Amino acid sequence: MLTAEENDILTQTDAETPMGEYFRRFWQPVALSEELPEPDGAPLRVTVMGENLVAFRDTEGRVGLMDRVCPHRGADMFFGRNEECGLRCVYHGWKFDVDGKAVDLPNVPPGVRHHETVRIKTYPTKEFGQIVWAYMGPKAENMPEVPQMEFGLMPERKCYVMKQMLECNWAQAMEGDLDTSHFSFLHMPAPHIQTTENRDANSPNRHLEWMRRDGRPKFDILDHDVGFVVGGARATDEEGELYWRMTQFMLPSHGTGPATVPGETYYGFTLVPIDDHSCWMYCYAWNPERDLHEAELEKFVEGHGIIAKIGPDYMPVRNRSNDYQIDRGTQKSTTYTGVQGTAEQDIMIQQSQGLIADRTREALTATDSAIVKFRRSLIAGARALSQEGVEPEAPRKHTAYRTRPGAWVASSDKELDEVLTERFGHERGLVTG
């Protein structure tokens, strides 16, 4: 449970809030590269942490991210002309480059100071992993680097990137991922459906059966340089072995999917607040060992795992406005929820907690330990920065973001760090090679 003040700290990310300032110390995804497909193409409205911005790709292919409000008399730069290395306000023709410098003020007489002093607010951007990232923090000369997550280091044929809109606060979406115990319920077939036929221990059916049988996994959490790794262990069919699902949390809002076995495709995501009542979930699937299959890519378009089926506006097709197309017949006969798609089931239940989950009224249990850890880490980081001026260290440890999540069956006398070493060759799941 949190106090009302703590819940506000955790969930509010506008500029000058403690969490808002903390988030601004980290590079944030602000658009997919595909949304700005060509130089001098149409500008894009972007809202990040309550700030209304416009993104555009200039003549040289650089991405600008600037305030939507023209400094002359406040017209909306979204309607501007994207031409010759700058965005020109169409009210009186003031033009700014990607760095916010006024390069043409056609209605200002020569010699007037405006030519030297007028600027528009912009943020530095970088493209990494088919995503445009922005740094919205204080203009430090030594800005941190974009976190070097593994998907971004892959050639494009080995990774798939998309985004989907969530109509709720970012923190409860993060908590949904950290709580891997809900898999024993929310994502299960209806209770009378058999999942036991297949005896092959590597079969996803076996994993599903183990998860269904054991709704109280034992959790272990280990800190690392940029967050922590959570292991949830469940009984298998064998005495003396456990089925581990291990997920990575990386500051401030990166998560992963815990089910990948060696050779399979990995999943991760980043949550970026649009405002306190909605966020973007940037999802990525990557396979370090092979190109993604055509069939896999087709599955992603239809929705798979953490990836929902989306419309052209990146809104999930099954969403709040249509009750996620819940089918009560299917809920009786086939699946626990009657909602199609793992991602949609997550989205439904997270959004059902309210636009901002009320954490002053909860009854937490042992399987919520990773959620408690997440809240404490974030609130402590935001408070340290806002009250004592302590800068977070994680943004400077960009290479420590190259982590892997996944599943593994291990002897039950193994501790989490040993299981991680067996599965990943590193005691926290970091790719070091």
Ligand code: FES
């Ligand atoms: S309001 Fe933009 S140039 Fe006048």
Ligand SMILES: [Fe+2]
């Ligand atoms: Fe889930």
